[in-house]
Amino acid sequence: MSEESELISKTLLTIDKFKTVDNFKQAIQSNEYQGKSYFIRSLIWKTLFLTESLTIDSWSGKLNDCRRIFHELVRREDMQLPWDTLDHENIYYKSKNVNLSRSNSHIKRTKSLKPTMKLEFTRVSSDPLSTENTKPGHETDGDHESTMAKGISDDTELLSMIIVDVDRIFPGDPFFTKDIKRELIEILYVWSKCNQVGYKQGFHEILGLIFKNLYNDCVSISDNCPLEELKILKLFNIKFFKHDVFQIFNKFLNNFGIVENYYRDEKVLLNQINVFNMYLLKIDQLIHYNLISKLNLESQLWCIKYFRLVLIREFEHDNITNLWDKLVTVSPLKFPMFLNFLIITMMINLKSNLIIGDFTECLSLLLHYPTDSDTKFMTHLFDFSVKLLDNKDDDLKLYQLGMKINSTLNPNLKISLSLNSGTKELDAKDKMALEKYRMEMRLKKRVQSLMR
Template sequence: MIKENEIISKVLLSIEQYKGSIDSFRTAVLRNEYTPAKKYFSRLFLWKACLITESLNFREWDTTLTSSRVIYHKLRQEKDMIVQWHLLDEDNEFYLPQQKTTKSSRSNQNSKPAPQHLHRIENIADDPLAMPLDGAETHTPSQAELDNDLLMSIIMDVQRLFPGETIFHENSEAAMIYKRQIISVLYVWSKCNASIGYKQGIHEIIGLMFLNLRKESIPLPTTNTVSADERHIFSLFDEKYLEHDLFTMLNRFTVSSGLVSQFYASEAELMSSINVFNIYLMKVDQLIHYNLVTKLRLESQLWIIRYLRLLLLRELGNDLEVPSLLWDKLAAIDTHTGSSPVPDTIMFLVVVLLIHIKSELVLCDFSEALSLLLHYPIAAKIKTNPAFIESVFQDALRLTDYKKNDMKLYEYGRKMNKKYNNNIKVNLGYTPSPNGSASPTVLSRSNSPSPAPSSPTSAKFPPDPKAERMAFEKFRLEARLKKRAEEMMNNKS
C-alpha cells in the first residue's frame, strides 16, 4: 500500500510541476507528459483532480469533496435508494436481514416477494406462454420485485467481474466488502439514472475505476503530527469515502461526458453513434470502410458495440494497466467546453486502431475480419511499440480536432497510412484473366517500395473496354465514398 509520505511528495510535486493550474495539468496528461513513468505520478490524484475537485488547490479540496460525498450519503438514505439486501434469498452470500424500522415504513412495497412454487397449469388462460386474452388481467410487478431484479442483475455481473483479479474472487471478508461497495454504487447510480437503468458493461467501467482507486486509498492518519495542509491532501485519498468518490467519478466519467447518452441510453442512440463512426471511418480511410462495409458486408454493429460501451477495455488486453493508461487521458478531457468531445474521441480511437491492423484487415474474408476485430492483437502491438497506447491516443485526439473538416480528416488519414502502412501496395487497376474477364489486382504487403512486375498472363491478353471501365470506376472510389459521406452527414442533420 502506498505510504503517507509518498502521497504528500507525489501530490506536492505534481502541483508544483504544473504551477497549480488544472488546465495545464489536463494538457500534460493529454500530451503524455504526466504518465506512470514520472516518479510523482498518482492515478488517484489524476482521476479525482480531473473528475471531482477540478482544482489543484488542495486547500479547496475539502469543500468540493464534502459536497459530493454528502450528496451520495443523502442518496443512500432515501427510501427508494436503499439497497434491498433483504429481498435476496437467505442463502445468497449478499443477503442481509432487514433493519428494524418504524411501522410507517413497513409496507407491502418493501416486503420480500413471496416465494413462487411450481404448479400444474389447470387452465390455458393461466399459461404464461399463451397470448393474453382480451380483458385478461396482466401481472404488474411491484416495486419490490423490480428492485430485486435490479439488484440480482448487478450482483450477477459483479460476481463475474475481472476473473483474473483475486481481490474480487478470493474467499475473504475484504473481497466481500469490495464487491458490496461496487454493487451499492451501481444500484444507486441506476436509480438516479432511471431513464437509462442498469446496463451490462457499466460494471466493468466501475470495476476498473475501483481497482485503481483502491490501490492508493489509505485510512486517514489519526496522529497529531499531521499538519493541516497534509490533512487536506490526505482527504483526497481517504479510503473511508472510496465508495462515495466512486459514485461521483462514475457519474462524471459516463454521464457528464456524454458516453451514457450516446452509447447506453437507447438502441436508437447507439445506432446513431455507429452511423457517425461509419462516416468518420469513410472520411479517414476509404479503403478500410470499402473493404468492411461494401465488399465484405460486415456491418459495424456486429463488432463495435463492445468497443464503444466498454471504452476499449476488452480490446486492450488482459493487463488492466493498458486501458488504465488510456482512461487517464479520457478523464483529463475537459467536458465543460460545450459538447463533450469524449464520445467522438472514442470513435476516432477505434478508427486509428483499425488503421494499425489494416495490412491484415484488407486481406481477410468475412469470418477472418470479424475474428480479428473481436480479438484485437493488442499484445503484439505493444510488444512492437511500448508507447502504442500513447501514439494511438495522440492520433485520435488530432482526428477529433479535425472532425468538422473533411479535407483535414482525409489528409491525416493518408499521413497515418504512410506512417503505419507503408508496406501495403494497393493496385487499383484491373488485369484481364485468361478467359477474358476482368479481375481486381490483389492487395499485397511488401517490404519493397518498388512495384510488382506484371504477370505473364496479363501480357498475353490486351485490356478490353469493360476492364478499363471497371479500372476507371475503381480509381474514382475515394471520390464516391467521400460524396456518400457528405450525403449521410446531410441526412443526419
C-alpha cells in the same frame, strides 16, 4: 517514508510542477506525467472530476459537496439494498438488522437529497454486448416496449441482476474479492435508482476499472493528523472512497455522453454508428470498402462493444488504464467523436488483415482485438486521434492524416487511393488494384501457413 508522507510529497511535487489544471491535462496527454516518481493516478481522476483545481485550499469544500450526495443517498429508505430478500444461500445475503451503509456519520447532515432523475428501470434480459443483439433495429435489452411497460418488478430483481454481472467481473483478477464486489453492487444499485436509464450490462465493468485503479491510493487518516497534511490527505481518505467513485462513475457516464449516446436509445446508437462509418470512409477508404461495401460487415456487429465499454476489453489492463488516464482529459462534449477516431486508428493498425480478410476473419479480428499492443502504439493511438478530432470538419485534412497514420502504422503497405475515393464509391481502377493486392496477400498467407 510512510504511505501518507509519500502521497503528500507526490501531490506537492505535481502541483509545483504543473500548477494549473490545463497544464496538468497537457502533461497527461503528452506522457510528461506518467512514469514519473511523483505520479498518482487518483490525483488525475479526482482533480478532473471532483476538485477541478490544483489549489489545495479549495479542495475541502468541493470534496464535502461531492461526498455529501452519496452520503445522503445511502441513508434514504428507498435506497437501502434489500440484501435480506435474497436467497439465504446467496453469498451476499445479509439479515435486515445488519447495516452496511451507516459509516461516515461525521459528515454534516443536510436535507435529504432527491434522486437527480425519475426512478425508471428497463430490464436487461440479454447481453447488449453480444453480437446477436447488435443489428439495426434490434433492441439490445430485449423487447423494449414490453420491458419498459413491465419495468423491474421489485428492488430484489434489480439487486439480483447487478449481482449476476458483478460476480463475473474480470474473471481471475484477485482484486475483486467478495467484499469489493459488495461495494460495487451498492454503488451500482444506488446509481441505477437515481438515473432514468436504470442499470445496463457493461456498467459493472466501467465501474470496476475505475474502482480498482483508484483504490490503491487510499489511506486511513489518523485523528491527530496535522491540519496542513489533512488538507491533502482528505483527497485520498479511504472512508470516502465509495463516495468519490460514485461521483466519478456518474460524471463519466453522463457528462462524457456514454449513457446518452450508447445506452439510452437504440436510434441514437445507430446514428453514432452511421457517423463512425462516415468518418471511416473519409480517413481510410480501403478498410471501409472491404468491410462495408464488399463484405457487408456491418459496424454494429462489433463496435457497440467498443463504444459501450470504452475499449476496456480491447487492451490489456496496463494499456487501457494508461489510455483512460488520457481519455478523461478530453473535453466531455467532444468525447463521443473522439472515441470514433480512437477506433478508426485501431482499425488502421490492423489494416493489412482487414483489407484481405473474408467476413469471418475480419469479424473475428474486430471482436477479439489483439491485446498485446505496445507502448509506442498506445501513444500513437491517442496522439493521432487528437489530430483527427481537431480536423474533423476538414475532409482534406482527414484524408491526409489517414495517409500519415497509415505510413506510421503500416510502413510496408503501399497501396493507396486518391482523395476522391474518400467521398464516393471506389472506381473500377481502384477496385482492380485492391482486388489484385488482396489476392496476392491471401496467396502469400496460404503459402506461409502450408510451410509451417
